[in-house]
Amino acid sequence: MWRASRPRLAQLRASFFRLLCLLPAGVSVRSADMQRATDNITIRQGDTAVIRCYVDDKVSKVAWLNRSNIIFAGEDKWSLDPRVDLVTKGQLEYSLRIQKVDVYDEGPYTCSIQTKQQSKTSQVYLIVQVPANIYRVSEDITVNEGSNVTLSCLANGRPDPSITWRLLNPSAETLEVGEYLEIYGIMRTQAGRYECKASNDVATPDVKYVNVVVNYPPFIKLAKSSETQMGRLGVLQCDATAVPKPEFEWYRDDKRLSNMQGITIQIVGTRTLLLVANVTEDDYGNYTCVATNRLGRHNASVFLYRPGTGRDINGSACICLSMWLLVLPLLLPLLNC
Numbered sequence: 001m002w003r004a005s006r007p008r009l010a011q012l013r014a015s016f017f018r019l020l021c022l023l024p025a026g027v028s029v030r031s032a033d034m035q036r037a038t039d040n041i042t043i044r045q046g047d048t049a050v051i052r053c054y055v056d057d058k059v060s061k062v063a064w065l066n067r068s069n070i071i072f073a074g075e076d077k078w079s080l081d082p083r084v085d086l087v088t089k090g091q092l093e094y095s096l097r098i099q100k101v102d103v104y105d106e107g108p109y110t111c112s113i114q115t116k117q118q119s120k121t122s123q124v125y126l127i128v129q130v131p132a133n134i135y136r137v138s139e140d141i142t143v144n145e146g147s148n149v150t151l152s153c154l155a156n157g158r159p160d161p162s163i164t165w166r167l168l169n170p171s172a173e174t175l176e177v178g179e180y181l182e183i184y185g186i187m188r189t190q191a192g193r194y195e196c197k198a199s200n201d202v203a204t205p206d207v208k209y210v211n212v213v214v215n216y217p218p219f220i221k222l223a224k225s226s227e228t229q230m231g232r233l234g235v236l237q238c239d240a241t242a243v244p245k246p247e248f249e250w251y252r253d254d255k256r257l258s259n260m261q262g263i264t265i266q267i268v269g270t271r272t273l274l275l276v277a278n279v280t281e282d283d284y285g286n287y288t289c290v291a292t293n294r295l296g297r298h299n300a301s302v303f304l305y306r307p308g309t310g311r312d313i314n315g316s317a318c319i320c321l322s323m324w325l326l327v328l329p330l331l332l333p334l335l336n337c
């Protein structure tokens with residue numbers, strides 16, 4: 001009876017439902033009551049779902065429905081979908097197998113069982129999950145300090161993934177939850193590797209990275225003078241912070257120095273050394289190191305001292321400051337009066 005030519009399909013389907021409807025209302029309500037909550041089967045996209053249905057030998061008719069469409073009526077397959085088949089064990093099992101499950105398979109599946117006296121349905125809701133997947137993320141960028149920066153990270157998945165941003169510095173705290181990370185007036189300390197993580201607990205989270213370079217002008221944070229005896233090697237040093245890496249120049253008063261006759265300029269990254277081989281009387285004095293990049297320029301003075309006359313400027317500044325810090329608490333009460 002189920003093996004029908006296509007034009008008769010609709011007609012047959014209608015009669016199938018008429019059959020189901022003919023059954024006493026009380027019975028079907030009771031069977032619905034027996035399983036008030038529909039069971040959910042959660043499956044990952046691409047996997048094989050087996051939706052179980054068990055029957056006994058008194059059964060006269062069985063069918064599987066996807067929503068209201070008949071997939072199987074007895075052993076007869078109505079669905080044209082090659083991914084769908086039955087798993088049967090003698091007369092006792094009538095389970096539905098769906099291979100390579102996809103998102104459009106999500107929905108209610110009904111195993112309909114008819115015996116001579118009654119009809120019973122068991123419904124299962126198939127939930128299809130898809131691992132979180134980041135399909136677009138900002139490219140690495142280089143900006144100047146103070147710029148406004150927006151990073152984006154777009155992901156899909158089922159259920160909808162949640163997206164979190166972190167800057168992978170030692171603290172690596174979560175900065176933002178959401179697709180967009182907005183940074184107003186970016187600072188140099190906010191440069192680095194940003195991690196965007198999309199997770200929905202279906203599989204391991206998807207993670208992508210954006211490198212952010214923040215350019216800023218040079219600043220000479222350390223200028224080291226030297227006390228050197230005549231005939232010895234004098235070493236003057238300047239350390240700068242700058243992005244991109246600075247160019248360095250050394251001056252003696254207004255005269256630019258270069259590698260020649262006893263003078264060697266070394267540059268390693270953001271540090272420069274001025275080496276004066278075999279210091280003579282004339283070499284003592286004031287030198288200036290200058291750091292330059294495309295955002296600016298900064299200089300500092302350092303000194304080559306004759307032993308005994310030397311006074312480390314930084315050192316004396318430190319002493320002055322620490323003296324003040326000691327004295328200040330004593331002065332404050334007086335100032336308040």
Ligand SMILES: *[C@@H]1O[C@H](CO)[C@@H](O)[C@H](O)[C@H]1NC(C)=O
Nearest residue numbers: 036037038039040041125127
């Ligand atoms: C099935 O899933 C729905 C929606 O996710 C939920 O509301 C319901 O409680 C679930 N039922 C069971 C039996 O887990």
Ligand SMILES: *[C@@H]1O[C@H](CO)[C@@H](O)[C@H](O)[C@H]1NC(C)=O
Nearest residue numbers: 066071079081084098104105
């Ligand atoms: C179930 O029905 C939906 C909607 O009609 C269809 O897209 C899907 O392919 C069907 N799945 C199976 C396994 O029959």
Ligand SMILES: *[C@@H]1O[C@H](CO)[C@@H](O)[C@H](O)[C@H]1NC(C)=O
Nearest residue numbers: 145146147148149183184185
């Ligand atoms: C950054 O954004 C703020 C607020 O929207 C705006 O006032 C400011 O002008 C922007 N700065 C730059 C450099 O675009």
Ligand SMILES: *[C@@H]1O[C@H](CO)[C@@H](O)[C@H](O)[C@H]1NC(C)=O
Nearest residue numbers: 251252253254286287288301
């Ligand atoms: C050292 O030289 C620089 C550059 O010529 C000058 O600006 C600075 O005042 C000098 N410092 C001293 C202490 O002479």
Ligand SMILES: *[C@@H]1O[C@H](CO)[C@@H](O)[C@H](O)[C@H]1NC(C)=O
Nearest residue numbers: 230231232277278279280281
């Ligand atoms: C250092 O310079 C002095 C004076 O110019 C010279 O006599 C001496 O030989 C030099 N020493 C070395 C090691 O070059």
Ligand SMILES: *[C@@H]1O[C@H](CO)[C@@H](O)[C@H](O)[C@H]1NC(C)=O
Nearest residue numbers: 251253254288290298299300
């Ligand atoms: C050092 O910086 C000062 C102040 O910006 C500037 O006047 C001076 O010319 C600079 N010296 C050198 C050698 O660049």
